[in-house]
Amino acid sequence: MDFLNSIILLTNFIIVPGITYGSQLALGAIGVTLIYGVLRFANFAYGDLMAFGTMVVILMTWYLQSKGISFGLLPTALLALPIGILLTIAVSLFFDKTVFEYYRNKKSNPVTFIVVSLGIMFVLNAVVRIIIGPNDINFMDGHKFIMKARGFKQLTGLNEGLAIKSTQVITLVTTIITCSILFYFLNKTKTGKSMRAYSNNEDLALLSGIDPKKIVLITWVIVSILATVAGTLYGLDKSFKPFTYFNNLLPIFAATIVGGIGNPLGAFYGGFLIAFSEIGLTYAYKKFFKYILPESLEPSTLIQFISTDYKFAISFAILIVVLIFRPNGIFKGKVI
């Protein structure tokens, strides 16, 4: 019984939140890594692109709600998602045409790309804050919990409860669907293969008759889809605040590099690695050990590796460790 309790405890406080947060990071990191692999620069405007997509979804959700349309048990935001994706694609392509294309044709160095992505970051930041404001917005509606802690306790008779929010399941399901389609696309379709070829060796790809314009266009479309989906899922699960989205760029970068920059599968694993280390290392295991150890060995301290204040710092530290030991990432980078 104690053993079961301890397992439930860990599931409730580490595994379920870890999977949710990990999925959100993974989706974001795949986007960053695709931009890096195909367009060859680190896009600092990505966090704000996520914020922009989510903003459109929120505005659309409000519109649908005002018309009395809802999605039953599911949040209305899922209905609004396609519009958000479309507008985000439009914005990405607009910035690509007006800004990035010029530097791509000039074959500028990566730092110039970073600098212009900073400019776009400022612009998107302003646009989001001017349109929707800097405040916290909760746009989750529909059914909140799939399983409540008390219900679980009554059902199983255990001491520990297991709470599963519907947003957590939605996040997981959406991530599985999105990633399956994406990896199928990259590995099995002709366009996906040409994208990988272009990322691997640009000159050879051009020689084989791959149209670079088409590759760039498809990359921006995929990246915008991922950014909007990741942003909306994060906003549904927690809440929407432009500043948080900007800050989320940092763990996303960490996940990208940890998984090997330019490697989508690596970014996927990197997202989960970062999420689980953030949650696992800041969790106080006192109660867990109380269940599994005999009474005489019960711990007196919290058994917490580092306090929760340092949650973000952990992902940064992991990144630095990885950069020192394996600069190319845990999985081999630079190939998608």
Added chain:
Amino acid sequence: MIKNIDFRICFSVMTVLTVLVGLFQSWGIALSMLNLCLISAVMAMGVNIQWGFAGLINFGVMGFLAIGGLATVLVSVPPVHEAWSAGGIGILISGLFLAAVVISVFMINKKLSKHKYKNYFVFLIIILSIPLLKFIAGPSISKIESINAATSGFLGGANLPIIFSWFVGAILSALVAFVVGKVCLGLRSDYLAISTLLVSGIIITIVKHEEWLSRGVKNVIGLKRPVPYEVNLQESEWFINLVQFFNSSKLSNVLDPEVKISLLNQLVITSSGVFVKLCFSLIFLVVVFVILYFSEKALNSPWGRMMRAIRDNEEAARAMGKNVVKQHLFIFMLGSAIIGFAGAMLVTYDGLFTPSSYQPLRYTFLIWVMVLLGGTGNNYGAVLGGFVVWFIWIQSAPFAMVVINLFTGHLDETSYIKNHLQNSVPYFRYLMMGLGLLLVVRYRPKGLLPEKVIKN
């Protein structure tokens, strides 16, 4: 230096902007803008040394600014004796322990540089040291933080004049930059950008949450000043006489003695504020001149030539026998020291240290916009960038307000769009910055004052 055309452009732009703001808004606003322009210029010069001279991309500006800010607290605040007696020893021991860990890591790196498992040793030491450090320092920290938690709850500082903290901030920043540089500088440009950004995130987290050190999110207020306080000025004889002297024509027009005294009092109060800011401006101006002078000297010295050679062609410089790694580390420390100096100046000017206010957008990327806009590799460019960007940053909200009123003038006062736009006026500054950066990088990639290529 004075004969230099860039120098003249820089400082005439600054004078014109200050005078314009002084005439159209108020002299108080103009001077506080000038002061922040000068501080920004120092920050921009620090970044310019790293990026313009050596081509090192440091997105960790925010972290070094915070270290400079922390230095003001550590130097100028009076020590909290109760806290020291309660937990001082524990903190000192854990400080020694931390130093031992850092030194042993460096020793392992040096002594066992060929060893197969060297990295794993280092990793193991760092991982084990964190819980140990917590175990050693934990009880003392909770003791310190519990003493007068509402008003102090930290160790305090050394109770020295705050000017010292500027130098201490520079030294602390350089030390941190040494460790960061050792870890990160070998990385390629974009990796370096990301990793320094993340390191600055770690620094901010530490400053924000180690309350025994910096009071964290509870902020430290009422820091010392290198200039007189307004209240003291208002009571001192010579200052009142000075105000009387400057406003004698205004005062002589008033005949009623009571009205005259109240007018004088009002003048004394407003001019005391202006006087304090003027003192700050003078100190900051001296700092800007000194750093500018030495940066120019350095840029035109053999060392500066070597740095540019390394920046433009690392391989060739290495082939000529230059120690690229060492020079990179040195210039990274130098630039960070200047940034730390500016961070201490900023906190001194504000009079308070608020760790939660450090955000990358304002304290890293804005400084970068200054350097890129002003002119990479040109010290005067960095100074000009500091002035111009800070001016736009401050003035874009009023400017946006005017534009919004112009376009929404025909709308009703209660119109939703009008109110919404008026409420979001502060965010137009981000838009201005972004557009400005994009336009400059596209049409004037070398900045407003491009780097001078010296050929002989």
